[in-house]
Amino acid sequence: MTVSGGPLLDAARTGEPLAGPPELAVAALAGDRGGGPRPRAASAPHLAFRRVTEDPPWVRRGLIALALLFLGAFLLVPAAAVLWEAVRGGADLWWKAVSEPDALSAIKLTLLVAAISVPLNTLFGVAAAWSLTRFRFRGQNLLLSLIDLPFGVSPVIAGMVTILLFGAQGIFGAWCQAHGVKIAFAVPGIVLATVFVTFPFVARELIPFMQQQGTEEEEAALVMGASGWQILTRVTLPNVRWSLFYGVILCNARAMGEFGAVSVVSGHIRGLTNTIPLHVEILYNEYAFRASFAVASLLFLLALVTLVVKKAMEWRQHAERVAASRSEA
Amino acid sequence: MSIEIQGVHKAFGEQQVLRDVNLSLPGGELTALLGPSGCGKTTLLRILAGLEAPDAGEVRFGGEPIHDRTARERNVGLVFQHYALFRHLTVGENVAFPLRIRKRPKDEVAARVQELLGLVQLEGLARRYPHQLSGGQRQRVALARALATQPKVLLLDEPFGALDARVRQELRRWLRRLHDELHVTSVFVTHDQEEAFEVSDRVVLMNAGRIEQVGTPSQVFEEPASPFVMRFLGAVNVFRGRVDDGRAYVGDLEFSATATASGAGRAPAHVFVRPHELEVSLGAVPGSFAARVERVVTLGSAVRVELKAPPYGDRLEAELDPRRVQSLGLKAGDQVHLSPRRVRVFAGRDAELDSLTASNL
Numbered sequence: 001m002t003v004s005g006g007p008l009l010d011a012a013r014t015g016e017p018l019a020g021p022p023e024l025a026v027a028a029l030a031g032d033r034g035g036g037p038r039p040r041a042a043s044a045p046h047l048a049f050r051r052v053t054e055d056p057p058w059v060r061r062g063l064i065a066l067a068l069l070f071l072g073a074f075l076l077v078p079a080a081a082v083l084w085e086a087v088r089g090g091a092d093l094w095w096k097a098v099s100e101p102d103a104l105s106a107i108k109l110t111l112l113v114a115a116i117s118v119p120l121n122t123l124f125g126v127a128a129a130w131s132l133t134r135f136r137f138r139g140q141n142l143l144l145s146l147i148d149l150p151f152g153v154s155p156v157i158a159g160m161v162t163i164l165l166f167g168a169q170g171i172f173g174a175w176c177q178a179h180g181v182k183i184a185f186a187v188p189g190i191v192l193a194t195v196f197v198t199f200p201f202v203a204r205e206l207i208p209f210m211q212q213q214g215t216e217e218e219e220a221a222l223v224m225g226a227s228g229w230q231i232l233t234r235v236t237l238p239n240v241r242w243s244l245f246y247g248v249i250l251c252n253a254r255a256m257g258e259f260g261a262v263s264v265v266s267g268h269i270r271g272l273t274n275t276i277p278l279h280v281e282i283l284y285n286e287y288a289f290r291a292s293f294a295v296a297s298l299l300f301l302l303a304l305v306t307l308v309v310k311k312a313m314e315w316r317q318h319a320e321r322v323a324a325s326r327s328e329a
Numbered sequence: 330m331s332i333e334i335q336g337v338h339k340a341f342g343e344q345q346v347l348r349d350v351n352l353s354l355p356g357g358e359l360t361a362l363l364g365p366s367g368c369g370k371t372t373l374l375r376i377l378a379g380l381e382a383p384d385a386g387e388v389r390f391g392g393e394p395i396h397d398r399t400a401r402e403r404n405v406g407l408v409f410q411h412y413a414l415f416r417h418l419t420v421g422e423n424v425a426f427p428l429r430i431r432k433r434p435k436d437e438v439a440a441r442v443q444e445l446l447g448l449v450q451l452e453g454l455a456r457r458y459p460h461q462l463s464g465g466q467r468q469r470v471a472l473a474r475a476l477a478t479q480p481k482v483l484l485l486d487e488p489f490g491a492l493d494a495r496v497r498q499e500l501r502r503w504l505r506r507l508h509d510e511l512h513v514t515s516v517f518v519t520h521d522q523e524e525a526f527e528v529s530d531r532v533v534l535m536n537a538g539r540i541e542q543v544g545t546p547s548q549v550f551e552e553p554a555s556p557f558v559m560r561f562l563g564a565v566n567v568f569r570g571r572v573d574d575g576r577a578y579v580g581d582l583e584f585s586a587t588a589t590a591s592g593a594g595r596a597p598a599h600v601f602v603r604p605h606e607l608e609v610s611l612g613a614v615p616g617s618f619a620a621r622v623e624r625v626v627t628l629g630s631a632v633r634v635e636l637k638a639p640p641y642g643d644r645l646e647a648e649l650d651p652r653r654v655q656s657l658g659l660k661a662g663d664q665v666h667l668s669p670r671r672v673r674v675f676a677g678r679d680a681e682l683d684s685l686t687a688s689n690l
Contacts, residue, residue, distance in 0.1 A: 216409050216411060216413035217413050217414075217415055217416075219380055219400075219407075219409075219413070220407065220409060220413040220415075220474075221415075221426070221430075222380070222400045222401055223378055223379070223380070223400050223401070223403075223405060223406075223407040224401075224426060224427035224430060224474070224477075224478070225401045225402075225404070225427060225430050225431060225478070226401065226426075226430050227401070230430060234415075234426075235415060238415075238417040238418075239415075239416065239417060241417075
């Protein structure tokens with residue numbers, strides 16, 4: 001039954017012309033709809049069936065509806081609200097809010113923090129993934145769990161740790177003061193807290209992928225005479241480039257959007273230690289709602305750009321493959 | 330280039346993988362390392378490639394010790410079971426990889442890639458990616474890549490293991506012809522006896538980290554050095570008996586035992602008979618014993634007859650020509666007589682036999 005019915009059902013779904021007699025097609029369609037009334041099923045009961053692995057239609061529809069509802073209520077509506085609030089006052093107001101000096105300095109600081117912490121964590125992520133998947137050593141599992149630590153603790157703690165270490169009463173605080181190094185309530189502290197919060201992203205993307213890929217290609221390259229650096233740049237990195245890229249994008253999004261950790265160490269000095277999320281909060285607390293939403297829309301745009309870039313890379317990768325398969329023969 | 334392996338030991342943690350392996354392979358030959366999984370054959374291959382270091386012992390290529398040469402410096406070709414092609418590179422780029430690593434001039438690389446793809450009969454496919462090729466094609470790309478730098482030694486780790494039966498057959502013959510053309514010293518790992526016999530000049534049988542026997546395919550098949558070899562190389566009937574002064578006894582039957590049966594003075598022994606060397610007849614003949622046909626299985630060019638012959642054995646097998654089966658008119662339930670045409674006797678107790686075949690035969 002399943003063997004003869006499979007193609008029939010597929011044809012019915014895709015709307016392709018069916019080779020069989022028309023009543024068979026109707027019966028197949030009725031079978032596809034499953035639980036509902038099946039007027040023709042009685043005349044051809046042997047064709048009224050579902051695929052064994054298929055859920056009943058009401059389960060399928062119910063789950064899809066639930067997912068869409070959830071997505072709408074918790075993602076689309078708030079996102080639309082932010083955008084709407086941001087532009088409600090007109091483009092001029094929006095532009096004024098995002099181009100005033102404090103906002104500009106917040107944008108600059110956010111970009112700077114991301115520009116430092118993302119490359120650092122990319123480097124760390126590649127190194128961690130490489131060592132965890134290519135070598136066996138004592139404490140491997142401990143390291144693997146530790147990488148996840150920032151996911152497990154509240155970002156506020158990351159900020160507190162920085163203060164505890166480098167604040168005036170902190171362990172290294174006296175040394176910092178004596179040498180005129182400002183870390184807490186300054187840009188270095190913000191960078192440190194951001195690095196702490198975002199460091200699992202790249203490693204977490206790479207490790208499962210590299211584990212699944214195994215080491216054969218690298219061993220092959222080694223036997224062919226490649227050096228460690230050549231293996232990394234010509235075999236490993238090209239192989240993991242999409243995972244790596246995805247990890248970097250996520251890491252960047254989090255680095256730019258981080259609030260809790262940065263809020264603790266920043267000191268909220270306008271024009272100096274405010275990042276975009278902190279600036280949004282300050283404006284909001286000052287009842288400058290329109291300006292607050294305008295700046296928030298920047299973060300929202302970042303999310304959109306992240307999504308689009310990711311999708312574009314996937315399309316490009318797909319196009320590469322299609323082109324490759326066309327160029328042959 | 331000849332390969333000498335002397336006193337090689339290797340352990341992974343507690344587990345001994347290779348125990349005092351000694352082996353000498355003359356140059357230009359194709360040798361099969363044959364054994365059940367876990368016998369250490371792949372580890373031995375990886376030691377030759379430089380991907381593992383032996384705990385003790387020495388390896389020499391052409392008389393020169395190579396322990397101080399890393400995998401990159403040995404210039405061996407290595408082919409993996411799952412091809413290990415670089416998936417982000419085209420076929421042509423894959424084959425060119427070892428040449429580019431060596432910074433050879435561009436023209437030379439292009440010419441060599443063409444030559445190699447011709448050698449493995451994949452001329453038109455240089456611009457394809459590995460995922461667009463069939464398994465057999467991928468393995469040929471892997472081979473071309475391994476041969477790119479004209480290695481003195483070619484190592485293949487279960488090269489046909491991931492292919493389906495028909496492609497495997499073709500590729501085996503093709504590999505043999507290629508070797509006859511190139512004569513590069515080659516070592517390949519397999520657990521498939523048929524494959525080892527078909528492709529190689531010389532078979533090295535390994536079991537539990539030791540070498541059991543080295544010889545040509547017909548040598549190891551006709552004159553197995555141990556019960557393990559006997560049992561590993563195809564189906565065999567085993568009879569419990571004893572050996573005494575050059576004669577072996579199983580129940581009322583008596584056979585002449587060769588020198589391989591070392592036991593003297595009524596030592597327990599096992600008598601091995603290959604299914605195709607077990608004669609089936611309807612009437613009793615001298616040296617035969619009675620048996621009952623349990624099942625007749627047609628295998629194509631041969632027929633396997635499963636028999637029961639208490640007290641000699643409950644699960645005996647004989648392999649006959651289909652015409653012979655027809656003329657005897659064999660069917661389940663028939664009473665017949667069996668007479669071994671050729672036996673091999675090894676002294677040893679049951680426990681020893683079992684420990685020798687512990688690796689899941």
